[in-house]
Amino acid sequence: MGGAFFVSKNAMDNLTHTMFGAAVGRLFEDKLSRKTAFWTAAAASNLPDADFIYRLEGAARYFDEHRGFSHSVVGLPLEALVVAGVVYLFLRQKFKWIFLLALLASYCHTLLDLLNPYPTCALLPFTDRKFAWDLVFIVDPLLWLVFAVCLIWGRKSIGKWKTSGITALSIFAAYILLRLGSHGLAAKKLLASPPIAAHERVKDYGVYPRLFGFWQWRYVVETDGNFYQGEVSLFEDRPFPSVRYAKVPENEFVAAAKETYLASVFLKFARFPYLSLYHQGDSTLVRWDDLRYVAPGEENFFGAAVLVSTSKQVIEMEAPPVLIKRTWRRIIGRWGSET
Numbered sequence: 001m002g003g004a005f006f007v008s009k010n011a012m013d014n015l016t017h018t019m020f021g022a023a024v025g026r027l028f029e030d031k032l033s034r035k036t037a038f039w040t041a042a043a044a045s046n047l048p049d050a051d052f053i054y055r056l057e058g059a060a061r062y063f064d065e066h067r068g069f070s071h072s073v074v075g076l077p078l079e080a081l082v083v084a085g086v087v088y089l090f091l092r093q094k095f096k097w098i099f100l101l102a103l104l105a106s107y108c109h110t111l112l113d114l115l116n117p118y119p120t121c122a123l124l125p126f127t128d129r130k131f132a133w134d135l136v137f138i139v140d141p142l143l144w145l146v147f148a149v150c151l152i153w154g155r156k157s158i159g160k161w162k163t164s165g166i167t168a169l170s171i172f173a174a175y176i177l178l179r180l181g182s183h184g185l186a187a188k189k190l191l192a193s194p195p196i197a198a199h200e201r202v203k204d205y206g207v208y209p210r211l212f213g214f215w216q217w218r219y220v221v222e223t224d225g226n227f228y229q230g231e232v233s234l235f236e237d238r239p240f241p242s243v244r245y246a247k248v249p250e251n252e253f254v255a256a257a258k259e260t261y262l263a264s265v266f267l268k269f270a271r272f273p274y275l276s277l278y279h280q281g282d283s284t285l286v287r288w289d290d291l292r293y294v295a296p297g298e299e300n301f302f303g304a305a306v307l308v309s310t311s312k313q314v315i316e317m318e319a320p321p322v323l324i325k326r327t328w329r330r331i332i333g334r335w336g337s338e339t
Helices: 014-028 034-044 047-057 059-065 075-091 095-114 141-156 161-192 252-258 261-269 321-334
Strands: 004-006 204-210 213-222 226-233 242-246 273-280 283-290 303-309
Touching (some): 014 034, 014 095, 014 141, 014 161, 034 075, 034 095, 047 075, 047 095, 059 261, 161 226, 252 261, 252 273, 252 283, 252 303
Antiparallel strands (some): 226 242, 273 283
């Protein structure tokens, strides 16, 4: 008998989506009323996350579908059409401008999502490749501050409604360009002196944002036998702090675990899946952690775990996310043999 556990994190927070949409809506000041522009942009900039409904079918199902068709170049116009139709039904202004605003706000949702490390299938159905630009942390309080100040300023100042939106979006664009440059410099510094053994070669690598870390970035470096993880700073010359994760050879338990829907979904998503095995009696817990989301030296709860018996029987069970951490600690507390 076996079980499977799964943990997931949300994408770009909806507060950022809403404020960004509100700023975009102010560009339509001459075409729509302020009320119509706000509600159109706010609704359209959040509707792609309606795929949250897949959580009703379980965490793995949601993880498989999130940032899929609803965030794609084909799905977004359909959602914009729905928003425009509903807004027009209640507010009765020019449908053309309502739809154009809804379409722009919808595409801006996916643009924001592409900026962080959580991948998005933006080009469905033409390709199921997932894209992530790794520039901004999933939650960025600095963006909250910029948009809040600009939006409040525009509301309080006569004649500054449209100007406040342009200002917010301009500051946002400049901020992203600065982060793009910082990201490139961090990657260059990492590759100039990767924290790996002398006999190893870099197979793959990634550089990821930190919360409140504009000049500091998290990294993952993969070699044939290990993963290395730590942080790189643009202004420090000391050796990179590094945590090494030795790759574990796969066995028949891993092969059985991979047959589960949960594992197949997680491994399709994960860029750096670190495998670990925990043994107890005639059962083995097979766990994968995506090292993109592991803070160096800390326990990670963004992963998938499958319990497999010696007869290779697996029963998939999904615990609610709030119980994952507690459940995982209970399992590890009972099982101590890690390989």
